[in-house]
Each structure stands twice: as structure tokens, then as C-alpha cells.
Amino acid sequence: MAFAIRRKRTRELLLIWFFLAPSLLIFLLYRIIPLLWNGVLSFEFWSPYKPAEFAGLYHYEEMLLYDDVFWQAFWNTAIFMASAPIGILIALLVAILVDTPIRGRNVYRTIVFMSYPVMTVAVGIIWQWLYNEKVGLFNYVLVSLGIVEQGIPFLETASLALPAVIVASIWQVLGFYMIILLTGLQNIQPSLYEAAAIDGANAWMRFRRITLPLLRPSIFLCFVIGIINSFTNFDLIYVMTDGGPSHATELLVTYIYRVAFKLAQFDYAAALTIVNFLFFVFLAWLANRLAGGEVGAVETG
Amino acid sequence: MNWKAILLNRYAVTFGTVAVVTLAWNTYIAMNDDGIIGGRVIGPQGQPVAGAAVVLSERTLLVTTPRGRTTTDADGRFTFTGHTFHRIWLEAEKPGVGAYPQTEYRMYFKGQNMILDEPLQLEPSAGGRSGKPS
Amino acid sequence: MNRFPKWVIHLGLGIICAAMMVPFYWVLKTSLTGENIFAYPPSLVPENPHLFYYVDVWYSIPFFRYLVNSVIVSIIVVVANVVLNAMAGFALTREFMGKGAIIMLFLxxxxxxxxxxxxxxxxxxxDIGLLNTHLGMALPLCSTIVCIFVFKASFDAIPKSLIDAARIDGVPDWMIIFRIMVPLSQSAIATNIILAFIWSWNNFxxxxxxxxxxxxxxxxLGLARxxxxVEDSTGALYAFCIMVLVPGLVIFLLAQKQFIAGLTSGAAKG
Structure with a gap:
């Protein structure tokens, strides 16, 4: 009897591990091993045609002390991240408007959301066309209104390229923020507002005292998404500016790609990757602290 | 399972429509891709021009290459057969009468049959072009 | 809660929706008329619209080939995701040695x-020889941690007594899976399909x-390349862009509710 139960238990355990195995294998192959490999690679001199050689901290020294492009990419990533509140603010406004009982709100919601699931490469192509120096919509409007004499080459001007890309990025992610905030708004009990109204709180006070505090987790989630976006927004940059002009729109992720696959310096790119990863982990830790540990990281694929 | 519900759900309707349209379009193409191009050449006063040289060129995204030439019959008519392009350029010329400049005609698929409604009207050309031997 | 008059709300939303739609419109317009970059000003409404740029694109690149590649990769990813994540999610509902470690590992x-x-x-x-293959493109996306936890949560919500009762009645395991587990975790499956599809379809x-x-x-990839x-064929590029957008948008509009639910729960989990 005991033997039979144990056999059954063994069978179940086998089944459990058999079920877990494929997923584990994929994560091992594409997350864990690559991360460790990156760590090793970043301390070596290595290229696909050369045997590895120990390099110590050479790459890190090079990067942190001498590589201006790295620092530019670093700060661009930070700026990209810091722009998230703008999008969240607009999204909050839209969410509040959509949350009213008016006709056609579902249509509005769909239209605002529609840009999010769209392929980012296509978004990039659409926006670089809107920014076109001669026939882009922005320049057409600016010139027609007499604000500027000549079309501005937005994406070719160092000071304007990054804001231009950020606007495109906000346009894409706005609908997603809106949906998250809307879900948050709809979870707030209407009775709270009624009670506050009876107590004589005006609309602004109700917004300050009820809506914002209860919406905090949703807003926080939007921030996390904004942070992740600034680390992963490769497609948009690649299509719109390819990091140019003179690295004005280079993010860490595009710089890693360039160093690894255009310049074929895998070892140096690995060091960049490790720094990028540590930066990301630090931010995630910080976010977790600020949120009181209630929200973890978010998967983006 | 209710077959009617399955057939009328929005996924089935959408993808079904796409499939039907694709099939219909391909059938239409198969029936109309003999590559026949017909048209007429008329002179500056609108009279048919016999013996005018008509040249058909192919245009891809980057280059133009001549692919066929013919001459018009007594009524000014010409026909090309068996072309395999979707974007062609036609020009016509008769020494002493005039020339029709290279003009683009676009089609919806390769080898589409096309009978031109508008005749190619020769213009007496300024300069030495019409005198050029062809 | 709002005291705004209705027309203000409509106006506000109208402006924002217009801002969201204008980029699409501008590209659609360009794909129908082309744009002479030396002709100024650009026209706001399409003049002499025609579909020939779409024909040009169709013949100058293997569009259908790209579409099929995208579809194949997406199908591999979606199927693998549903199957593998459901398996892993199911395993995590059971007690076994090392479960805590595995969950930590996933997190x-x-x-x-x-x-x-x-x-x-x-x-x-x-090194495993998967460069230039569909499987190589799909493999890293074939299992996703968020979705494993979505499945785990969904399986955890199924009352154990239900399954035990079925077992005692002698219902075979595979039938328990297909008759009880699958119908009860439909929303998890939908979320998983949507997320996997978006990730693989848009992966660049x-x-x-x-x-x-x-x-x-x-x-x-074809679009970016x-x-x-081809830099001098403006109309064709934007026609291509529209052709790439349409399948994704159609699927989004068809399964809008699932998209929104899936994306929000995908983001909120973890």
C-alpha cells in the first residue's frame, strides 16, 4: 500500500518536472545563461574569431571614463524616462473624460487605445514622415501659421531629435496608460464621491482627496511601464533616427545593438549590457521601495 | 454546436470575406492577364494615323526599358500582346506628322489587358525629334 | 463625479481622438496620392487618389512571403505559449520540493x-543552428513568465473539490483537463494568446x-528595410506601411475586448 502511494507520488513528481521542463529550458537558454555569459564576456577580450583573453575591468574603465557616447546614451535614456509623466498626465485627463457617462465613450476609448498595439516600426515610419522637412504635417502647419519661415528638419537637428522621438513614443503609449488609469478609476466606489459631496467637498477636493490617492497604484504602474519603455524602445529609434544625428537620440539599447552588431565588439557591448542591467535593477528596486513592495517588475517580452 | 453561430461570428465573417475577395480577385486576374494592350493613334486634327511607330517600355521602381515596338494599321490601331508588366510607358511617333511623348499607364496587376479609351494624339513636335530616323 | 457640460467633454475627447488619428490619416493620404517632396504646399485632402502604389509594392517586394513568415512565427509562439505556460502554470499549483526556488527563479x-x-x-x-529560421525567431518568446502566473492564478481558482469529485467518479485525467480545466481558464488562455500574438507580431x-x-x-523587418x-518611392513606402498595419488593426478591432483585458492584466501581474 505504502509502496503504491509512493509510486504514485513519484509519477506525479515526474509529471510536474516534465511540465516545467520546457519553460525552464527556454528561460535557461534565453535569460539565465545569456546574463551569466554577458557577465563573463564583459571581463574578456573576445570576438567570434579570436580566443578569449582576460581583460579585467578594461571595458568598464573604457566605458565609464572615456566613452562619451555611452554617457550620452545614458542621459538620453534618463530623459526618455523622465518624459513619462507628461504622457501619464495627458492619459489621466483622457481617462477622466472617458470615465463620464456620455454617448460614444467606447468609440473614444477604442480610438485612443488603437495606437498602442500597432507595430512600433510602423509608428516610427509614420512619425518620421510627419516630421519631414518639406512636406511633413508639422512643418506644413508651422509654416502656414507663419511661425517659421522654412521647414525645420526635426529629426536631423540635434536639439530637436530627442523631443521629437519622445512625442512619437508618448503618442504610441498614451492609450495604454489611459486604459490602465481608466481601470483604476472604475474600481473606485461611487459611494465615496457621494459621501464626499454630501460633506460639501468640491470637485477639485474630491479629485485630490479621493481620486488621486486611490489611483496611486495605477499611476505607479504607468511609471513602471514608462521606465521599461525607455530601456526597450529600440524599434522607434532605429527607424526614425538610427540614433542620430551624432548620437543625439542614442539610447542604451540602440548603442548596445550598434556596438555589438554593427561594430562587432561583442565584449564591449557585453559590458554595456551589464551596466544597463544594473541600472535597470536599481530602478526596479527603487520603484519597489517607493511602492512599498506592492508591485514587482512588469514583463514586456 | 450551433453551426449558424459558428458561421456568423465576426471572426468567421471577416476572414471568410477576405478569403472570398482574394479568390474572386485571383480569378479575375487569371481571366484578364493575357497582356493585351490596344489603342489608336490619331494626328493633330484627330484623323487616324497609319504607320506610326509605337514603343512600349517597362517601368520598374528605378529604370525604364523598351520592351516592344509596333506600327499602326490603316485605322491607326495598334495592339501589343503578351506583355508582363504592371506599369508601362507608351510613346508614338510618325515622321512628318508628330510625336506622342512617353506617357505612363498603370495597371492593377501584371499583364492586365487594357484597351485605351483615349487615343494617342500626335503633336507636331518642335525641334528635330520627328525628323529623327527610327 | 464630473460637472463638465457634455459638449465640453465631447470637444475634449474629439480633439484628442483627432490628434491620435491624424498620423494614420496622413500616411493613408500619402499612400493614395504619393507626395512630391518638391511640391509645396502638401495638400490636406487626397487629390487624384489611386491604388497604384499598392500595386508597385506588391510587385517590388515579396509582401506575401513576409506576411507568411510573420504568421508562421506568430502561430508557433502563440501555440507554444498556451501549451507550455499552461503546463508550467499547472505544475506550480502542485506541491513539490523546490517549488519555492522555481518561483523565485521565475520572478x-x-x-x-x-x-x-x-x-x-x-x-x-x-551555435544551435537556428539563425535564419522561423523557430529561431520564435523560440525566445515561446514561454513567458507573466503568462505562467496568469495560468497559475486561473488554475488555483478552480476548486480542488471539483477535480477530486471528477477523479472519484473515474473520469480520466485528459478529460478532466479538457472538460473542466480548459473551459474554466478561458480568460487566461485569451490573455495568453493576445499577449503572445502582440509580442511576436511586433517583434523587431x-x-x-x-x-x-x-x-x-x-x-x-521588411518594412524597416x-x-x-528604396528612398525615392514615397508613395510605395507608405502604401507598404498601411499594408503592414491593416492585418494587426483588423485583429485588434475584432478582439478589442480581449486585447484590452489581456494587456492590462499582463501589465498588472507580477
């Missing part, structure tokens, strides 16, 4: 963005790294 894997692993992932894919960086062969390119190769 920490979540902290590794895929972008960070791209170089060794490329080298690994090269990974195919860009591992695909060299022109025949193996997916839609986003078209931008750099």
Missing part, C-alpha cells in the same frame, strides 16, 4: 529584460539580429 528571470540578453542569445542561437529587434536571409524576413533601401 528573478522577469527582471532580465530580453534586450539585455541579446548578444549571448544571438551566439547561442547561432530579435529578427533583426538573427535574420539575414531576405526570404525569411517578417513584416516589421524598405525604408532604407
Amino acid at each position: 528573478s528571470c522577469m527582471m532580465i529584460p530580453f534586450q539585455v540578453t541579446i548578444i549571448p542569445a544571438y551566439l547561442i542561437t547561432r 529587434l530579435w529578427p533583426l539580429v538573427i535574420i539575414r536571409d531576405n526570404d525569411m524576413q517578417t513584416l516589421p 524598405f525604408l532604407t533601401v
Whole structure:
């Protein structure tokens, strides 16, 4: 009897591990091993045609002390991240408007959301066309209104390229923020507002005292998404500016790609990757602290 | 399972429509891709021009290459057969009468049959072009 | 809660929706009329619209080939995701030694963005000979941690007594899976399908790294390459862009509710 139960238990355990195995294998192959490999690679001199050689901290020294492009990419990533509140603010406004009982709100919601699931490469192509120096919509409007004499080459001007890309990025992610905030708004009990109204709180006070505090987790989630976006927004940059002009729109992720696959310096790119990863982990830790540990990281694929 | 519900759900309707349209379009193409191009050449006063040289060129995204030439019959008519392009350029010329400049005609698929409604009207050309031997 | 008059709300939403739609409109217009970059000013409404740019694109690039590649990769990813994540999610509902460690492992894997692993992932894919293949494109996306937890939550919600009762009645295991577990975790499956589809359909960086062969390119890859190769065919580029957008948008509009639910729960989990 005991033997039979144990056999059954063994069978179940086998089944459990058999079920877990494929997923584990994929994560091992594409997350864990690559991360460790990156760590090793970043301390070596290595290229696909050369045997590895120990390099110590050479790459890190090079990067942190001498590589201006790295620092530019670093700060661009930070700026990209810091722009998230703008999008969240607009999204909050839209969410509040959509949350009213008016006709056609579902249509509005769909239209605002529609840009999010769209392929980012296509978004990039659409926006670089809107920014076109001669026939882009922005320049057409600016010139027609007499604000500027000549079309501005937005994406070719160092000071304007990054804001231009950020606007495109906000346009894409706005609908997603809106949906998250809307879900948050709809979870707030209407009775709270009624009670506050009876107590004589005006609309602004109700917004300050009820809506914002209860919406905090949703807003926080939007921030996390904004942070992740600034680390992963490769497609948009690649299509719109390819990091140019003179690295004005280079993010860490595009710089890693360039160093690894255009310049074929895998070892140096690995060091960049490790720094990028540590930066990301630090931010995630910080976010977790600020949120009181209630929200973890978010998967983006 | 209710077959009617399955057939009328929005996924089935959408993808079904796409499939039907694709099939219909391909059938239409198969029936109309003999590559026949017909048209007429008329002179500056609108009279048919016999013996005018008509040249058909192919245009891809980057280059133009001549692919066929013919001459018009007594009524000014010409026909090309068996072309395999979707974007062609036609020009016509008769020494002493005039020339029709290279003009683009676009089609919806390769080898589409096309009978031109508008005749190619020769213009007496300024300069030495019409005198050029062809 | 709002005291705004209705027309103010409509106006506000109208302006925002217009701002969201204008980029689409501008590209659609360009795809129908082309744009002479030397002709100023550009017209706001399409003048002499025609579909010939779409014909040009169709014949100048293997659009259908790209579409098929994208579809194949997406199907592999979606099917693998549903099956593998459901399996892993199911395993995690059981008690076994090392379960805590496995969950910790998954949670920490979540902290590794895929972008960070791209170089060794490329080298690994090269070593197992999957460069330039559909499977190579699909493999890294074939199981996703968020979705495993979505499945785990969904399986946990199924009362154990229900399954035990079925077992005692002698219902075979496979029938328990298909008659009880699958119907009760429909929303988890929908979420998983949507997320997996979006990730694989829009995936760009990974195919860009591992695909060299022109025949193996997916839609986003083909589009990005078209931008750099053919610079003087404005109308055709934007026609291509529209052709790439349409399948995704159609699927989004068809399954809008599931998209929104899936994306929000995908983001909120973890």
C-alpha cells in the first residue's frame, strides 16, 4: 500500500518536472545563461574569431571614463524616462473624460487605445514622415501659421531629435496608460464621491482627496511601464533616427545593438549590457521601495 | 454546436470575406492577364494615323526599358500582346506628322489587358525629334 | 463625479481622438496620392487618389512571403505559449520540493529584460543552428513568465473539490483537463494568446539580429528595410506601411475586448 502511494507520488513528481521542463529550458537558454555569459564576456577580450583573453575591468574603465557616447546614451535614456509623466498626465485627463457617462465613450476609448498595439516600426515610419522637412504635417502647419519661415528638419537637428522621438513614443503609449488609469478609476466606489459631496467637498477636493490617492497604484504602474519603455524602445529609434544625428537620440539599447552588431565588439557591448542591467535593477528596486513592495517588475517580452 | 453561430461570428465573417475577395480577385486576374494592350493613334486634327511607330517600355521602381515596338494599321490601331508588366510607358511617333511623348499607364496587376479609351494624339513636335530616323 | 457640460467633454475627447488619428490619416493620404517632396504646399485632402502604389509594392517586394513568415512565427509562439505556460502554470499549483526556488527563479528571470540578453542569445542561437529560421525567431518568446502566473492564478481558482469529485467518479485525467480545466481558464488562455500574438507580431529587434536571409524576413523587418533601401518611392513606402498595419488593426478591432483585458492584466501581474 505504502509502496503504491509512493509510486504514485513519484509519477506525479515526474509529471510536474516534465511540465516545467520546457519553460525552464527556454528561460535557461534565453535569460539565465545569456546574463551569466554577458557577465563573463564583459571581463574578456573576445570576438567570434579570436580566443578569449582576460581583460579585467578594461571595458568598464573604457566605458565609464572615456566613452562619451555611452554617457550620452545614458542621459538620453534618463530623459526618455523622465518624459513619462507628461504622457501619464495627458492619459489621466483622457481617462477622466472617458470615465463620464456620455454617448460614444467606447468609440473614444477604442480610438485612443488603437495606437498602442500597432507595430512600433510602423509608428516610427509614420512619425518620421510627419516630421519631414518639406512636406511633413508639422512643418506644413508651422509654416502656414507663419511661425517659421522654412521647414525645420526635426529629426536631423540635434536639439530637436530627442523631443521629437519622445512625442512619437508618448503618442504610441498614451492609450495604454489611459486604459490602465481608466481601470483604476472604475474600481473606485461611487459611494465615496457621494459621501464626499454630501460633506460639501468640491470637485477639485474630491479629485485630490479621493481620486488621486486611490489611483496611486495605477499611476505607479504607468511609471513602471514608462521606465521599461525607455530601456526597450529600440524599434522607434532605429527607424526614425538610427540614433542620430551624432548620437543625439542614442539610447542604451540602440548603442548596445550598434556596438555589438554593427561594430562587432561583442565584449564591449557585453559590458554595456551589464551596466544597463544594473541600472535597470536599481530602478526596479527603487520603484519597489517607493511602492512599498506592492508591485514587482512588469514583463514586456 | 450551433453551426449558424459558428458561421456568423465576426471572426468567421471577416476572414471568410477576405478569403472570398482574394479568390474572386485571383480569378479575375487569371481571366484578364493575357497582356493585351490596344489603342489608336490619331494626328493633330484627330484623323487616324497609319504607320506610326509605337514603343512600349517597362517601368520598374528605378529604370525604364523598351520592351516592344509596333506600327499602326490603316485605322491607326495598334495592339501589343503578351506583355508582363504592371506599369508601362507608351510613346508614338510618325515622321512628318508628330510625336506622342512617353506617357505612363498603370495597371492593377501584371499583364492586365487594357484597351485605351483615349487615343494617342500626335503633336507636331518642335525641334528635330520627328525628323529623327527610327 | 464630473460637472463638465457634455459638449465640453465631447470637444475634449474629439480633439484628442483627432490628434491620435491624424498620423494614420496622413500616411493613408500619402499612400493614395504619393507626395512630391518638391511640391509645396502638401495638400490636406487626397487629390487624384489611386491604388497604384499598392500595386508597385506588391510587385517590388515579396509582401506575401513576409506576411507568411510573420504568421508562421506568430502561430508557433502563440501555440507554444498556451501549451507550455499552461503546463508550467499547472505544475506550480502542485506541491513539490523546490517549488519555492522555481518561483523565485521565475520572478528573478522577469527582471532580465530580453534586450539585455541579446548578444549571448544571438551566439547561442547561432551555435544551435537556428539563425535564419522561423523557430529561431520564435523560440525566445515561446514561454513567458507573466503568462505562467496568469495560468497559475486561473488554475488555483478552480476548486480542488471539483477535480477530486471528477477523479472519484473515474473520469480520466485528459478529460478532466479538457472538460473542466480548459473551459474554466478561458480568460487566461485569451490573455495568453493576445499577449503572445502582440509580442511576436511586433517583434523587431530579435529578427533583426538573427535574420539575414531576405526570404525569411517578417513584416516589421521588411518594412524597416524598405525604408532604407528604396528612398525615392514615397508613395510605395507608405502604401507598404498601411499594408503592414491593416492585418494587426483588423485583429485588434475584432478582439478589442480581449486585447484590452489581456494587456492590462499582463501589465498588472507580477
